[in-house]
Amino acid sequence: MHTSSTNNDQTTELDALLQILTTQVASLQASYRTSNTTERIPSLLKLKNLETLGPDSDPSLNETRRLIVSAATQLIHTVQSPIEIVQDYAGSTFKTVALGFVVDVNIPEVIRDLGGEKGMHVDDISVHVGIDTSYIARVLRYLATRHVFKELTPNVFAHNRISILLCKRRSFEEIKADPISRFDDAPFAAHVHMFSDEILIETLSAFSEFLKQKDLSSESVKDGNPEDTSASGPQSSAGLGPRTAFNLKFNTSKSFWEWIAQPGAKYEDLARTVAVVMRGGDKMVDEGQLVNAITTAASGTPIDSSTTDITNLLPLVVDVGGSSGSATFTIKNKVLQDVSGIKYVVQDLERPIDSARKFWAENDPRAIETRQVELLVHDFFTSQPPSCQNASIYILRMIIHDWADGEAKKILKRLREAAYPPLPLSTQAVSPEPKTGPRSKLIVFDTLARYTCDDPRENLNRSGKEGSTSVPWPLLGNLGVAGEGFSTMMDLGTMVALDGKERTRDDFEQLGKETGWKLESVKPGKLAAFIFSAF
Numbered sequence: 001m002h003t004s005s006t007n008n009d010q011t012t013e014l015d016a017l018l019q020i021l022t023t024q025v026a027s028l029q030a031s032y033r034t035s036n037t038t039e040r041i042p043s044l045l046k047l048k049n050l051e052t053l054g055p056d057s058d059p060s061l062n063e064t065r066r067l068i069v070s071a072a073t074q075l076i077h078t079v080q081s082p083i084e085i086v087q088d089y090a091g092s093t094f095k096t097v098a099l100g101f102v103v104d105v106n107i108p109e110v111i112r113d114l115g116g117e118k119g120m121h122v123d124d125i126s127v128h129v130g131i132d133t134s135y136i137a138r139v140l141r142y143l144a145t146r147h148v149f150k151e152l153t154p155n156v157f158a159h160n161r162i163s164i165l166l167c168k169r170r171s172f173e174e175i176k177a178d179p180i181s182r183f184d185d186a187p188f189a190a191h192v193h194m195f196s197d198e199i200l201i202e203t204l205s206a207f208s209e210f211l212k213q214k215d216l217s218s219e220s221v222k223d224g225n226p227e228d229t230s231a232s233g234p235q236s237s238a239g240l241g242p243r244t245a246f247n248l249k250f251n252t253s254k255s256f257w258e259w260i261a262q263p264g265a266k267y268e269d270l271a272r273t274v275a276v277v278m279r280g281g282d283k284m285v286d287e288g289q290l291v292n293a294i295t296t297a298a299s300g301t302p303i304d305s306s307t308t309d310i311t312n313l314l315p316l317v318v319d320v321g322g323s324s325g326s327a328t329f330t331i332k333n334k335v336l337q338d339v340s341g342i343k344y345v346v347q348d349l350e351r352p353i354d355s356a357r358k359f360w361a362e363n364d365p366r367a368i369e370t371r372q373v374e375l376l377v378h379d380f381f382t383s384q385p386p387s388c389q390n391a392s393i394y395i396l397r398m399i400i401h402d403w404a405d406g407e408a409k410k411i412l413k414r415l416r417e418a419a420y421p422p423l424p425l426s427t428q429a430v431s432p433e434p435k436t437g438p439r440s441k442l443i444v445f446d447t448l449a450r451y452t453c454d455d456p457r458e459n460l461n462r463s464g465k466e467g468s469t470s471v472p473w474p475l476l477g478n479l480g481v482a483g484e485g486f487s488t489m490m491d492l493g494t495m496v497a498l499d500g501k502e503r504t505r506d507d508f509e510q511l512g513k514e515t516g517w518k519l520e521s522v523k524p525g526k527l528a529a530f531i532f533s534a535f
């Protein structure tokens with residue numbers, strides 16, 4: 001445990017943080033020097049698009065980056081005035097709305113398409129986007145102060161490697177001609193739009209009000225009965241007051257997913273944006289991790305998919321709640337591209353499956369024509385159709401964290417009923433311990449919740465490698481924002497919008513036990529892969 005301000009040899013926190021920074025920065029620079037790009041060091045001013053991130057996106061450098069960010073963040077919080085820190089945190093909402101504004105009025109595209117490397121004066125930006133010059137200058141300066149955009153000369157702003165991510169794929173002219181499709185193929189701009197949209201902002205305005213009024217006595221009822229096979233989990237809490245801050249603010253008993261699936265322009269824009277954001281989810285699971293998870297699920301141990309025939313082990317992969325099916329797309333075309341004979345099914349509600357049809361028509365039409373990939377409207381609270389029984393692998397990517405335990409169990413139970421081997425008919429209870437033979441696997445991709453302190457029971461280290469437990473003193477046990485910034489944000493996001501949560505390894509193990517799935521291994525990563533076997 002690291003509780004004192006010095007460790008045994010009297011090294012101060014600052015010394016230790018500096019030491020981590022010095023060592024890890026040297027290591028990062030050495031990696032850039034040996035990479036086969038011309039880039040020598042990562043630079044804020046070096047513009048890149050996602051396809052040419054080079055060493056910036058090399059997963060083997062993730063550990064080094066996380067340690068640098070963790071140490072640098074802790075150093076800032078150690079030396080900066082606590083008053084300034086609290087003031088800055090209190091005003092964090094402006095980060096969301098400032099980013100949301102520039103994305104909404106297409107400033108990133110105007111600077112990219114019309115300003116280029118020389119940047120653009122706010123007067124010129126104003127002419128194109130039709131917003132007052134001084135508003136643009138102040139919002140861009142707020143962001144440039146936080147290293148998003150660069151002010152080259154007074155009032156002239158250019159992109160840096162962070163702001164360039166806000167650009168949509170389409171040109172400013174194309175966006176003006178067809179604003180509805182502006183977020184298509186631009187997952188990061190879509191991500192900003194989703195978080196700054198009035199729906200989430202309104203929901204967050206009820207954050208405290210909702211948490212305070214939650215009826216604690218309804219907890220057990222709210223979790224629902226896992227044996228209940230009715231669709232649409234959230235209705236199990238009808239009559240017990242609003243289930244989430246979203247339900248409270250929008251005066252609806254529908255789940256967020258049902259709500260955005262309604263007809264109407266306002267829902268359509270959000271639903272379309274959410275589908276694009278989900279496609280960006282691929283960036284959170286690197287291909288190496290997908291290979292590892294899929295082959296581990298197929299064989300029980302990691303195998304080399306290039307040298308092992310895994311066809312027999314993987315005839316059917318079902319991507320449950322798959323949205324456009326981008327996880328399936330990556331698995332089919334990048335992980336198992338050399339393995340023939342596998343059938344894939346992507347399931348979701350009606351509107352996401354409409355988006356999926358468009359996505360596959362544009363990206364892999366042959367897969368649909370040959371019926372190797374089937375896109376199926378299916379509610380995961382209901383029983384799986386015959387075509388999806390006995391699948392080798394069921395995938396739930398970023399699904400379980402959207403739901404409270406009661407609904408999560410229902411989803412897992414419906415899959416277990418479809419999985420192989422069958423549950424004993426008489427009891428519908430779980431079958432005895434497996435003897436031999438094939439068993440359906442379930443891979444849940446979700447973030448892994450971790451404590452900020454040392455956790456002696458944790459057998460995954462915070463830096464992401466299985467079997468080790470070291471995080472250098474005096475860093476936080478979960479590496480702070482460098483390790484769990486995104487997942488703790490998602491945890492609160494799913495709490496207020498969906499009644500979901502990010503879960504610990506123990507939580508997943510328990511969910512599995514209660515629904516007939518045995519947790520066999522966990523592959524850490526930005527999204528961890530939890531691999532279950534039907535038992």
Ligand SMILES: C[S@@+](CC[C@H](N)C(=O)[O-])C[C@H]1O[C@@H](n2cnc3c(N)ncnc32)[C@H](O)[C@@H]1O
Nearest residue numbers: 257278281321322323348349378379380397398
């Ligand atoms: C966070 S997204 C994840 C999408 C996808 N798995 C991915 O990783 O890209 C959650 C998905 O669950 C879907 N969903 C919500 N309720 C559902 C239900 N009852 N049946 C099937 N899908 C549902 C949503 O439409 C949405 O596409």
